[in-house]
Amino acid sequence: MATNTKRKESMADRVYEALKDDIFEFRLIPGDKFSEGDVGTRLHASRTPVREALYRLQREGYVEVLFRSGWQVKPFDFRQVEELYDLRITLERAAMHKICALDEEPQAIRTLIAIWNPDHPSERAVGSTVRALDESFHCDLVAAAGNREMTRIHREITDRLRIVRRLDFTREDRVDATYVEHAAILDALRTNLASDAADRLTQHIRASQKAVREITMERIREAAEAHRRVATEAGVR
Template identity: 50%
Template sequence: MDGTHPLFKSKQTGERRQNLPERIYRQLKQRLFDFELLPGDRFTESEVAELVNASRTPVREALNRLQREGFVEVSFRSGWQVKPFDFQQYEQLYDVRIALELEAIKCLCAMHPAADLEPLKRIWLITPQARLSHGASVCALDERFHEQLVEATGNQELARIHHDITERLRLVRRIDFTQRARITATYEQHGEILRSIIERQADRAQQLMKAHIEESKAEVRKITLHMIFQAREHLNTGQPLSSG
């Protein structure tokens, strides 16, 4: 490997040394989500060990976990690499997610008594003035909206599978919330979906949900490569990312 990835030249951590593999796993995953580690980037276990002030054993455990989740891959000759984007795989995951959530809506609209959706109503059925505008915060709420709808069915296996899909899509879904218009659209679309479920309009709720996820999928594909290019330029030049 030629040189050292710029990520590993600084940012030493002072976190407490407990449950090291978990801490390292979460730290690296966050850097992936923040585009500090980019698709195609290569690095070694030694570089990560120096970054997190740990031995290579817990580092390897954390990397193996990220590998199982499809975020990184390893080559015995060239070390570790952030897995390049596979748009076909992501689109297939989106398709599975649509199928799961449409089934969840069908169940929710048929349940007696009705599922408790009050926590979701307090977040999404609010005035425009009360809405959040911070992309990362709305992204987290969006993820929970979809998970809570599935969880509300009471089908634990459905929720488990859906959660796994959510984890694998999280990296690209975060991109959808870098645009203000997409944040506004999320509030409006979630509100319509929720009202339709409450009114037991299953067909309408399913149509709205499918359109909502398909729109998000299309937006993510459109801007992903641009975001990677911006992050790569920032990494190479040290200049701040453009907000436009």
């Protein structure tokens, strides 16, 4: 019995990861509809793990169930994204002031300086590693302020924005800008310039926000056009 349960959970995890990857890579685009049977057939999975994976994605806000008509990739809500960015900026600005008011410089600041001020450009991270480091940069700064509730709420916002924020590192110019801007924020913190650090952080987040919106719209348009081409070719055949 335990072995069967473990196998079922493992399949549910695999279906979850596959569907989430499809959503993140725009193979499934906002508004796409599908059934549990479609997913099961494509991923060679039975209904139970498919349903478990879909409910998990629903809880995380990626899909929604449609009454008597299957599932749908949740339509992109740009207003909600803007509001989450606003809240994120408020929390991170407050963290800058709290850090500068501390009696001692947190170890996290020294660690972040070592990461974002490499001795040579060749030491910079690439690809998914940059995305992970960028997320850690912002989360670690808020955590360094020492307010546990602020840290918890900020992590929740980070989780909800991950689907768009990861796109910020698909362009080399944005990777370069991130290194420069992170270094400037840390320099302001190290010299105890709270307002300067907060302003630099705000400019950095707003630039990223603008870039990911543009890239998201571009990727959705490209994916929708690819979907139309496939549908047209299938109709011709």
